[in-house]
Amino acid sequence: MICSGIVIVFTIGVIVGIYTSSKNIEKLANENIVKERTIQQQKERIRELQEFKQLKEIYG
Secondary structure (H helix, E strand, O other), rough: HHHOOOOEEEHHHHHHHHHHHHHHHHHHEEEEEEEHHHHHHOOOOHHHHHHHHHHHHHOO
């Protein structure tokens, strides 16, 4: 009886732990996607500014 209670409590703990960590992983993944998009946009903007600077140097 005590052993089955321990198994039930352990099982519930594992399920809750897995659920919580999967939600956290999903949240972090979404945050990383947003950050990656921002980084890509910043890289593109830097590239455009460098190109503009080169054209400005060429054409004065």
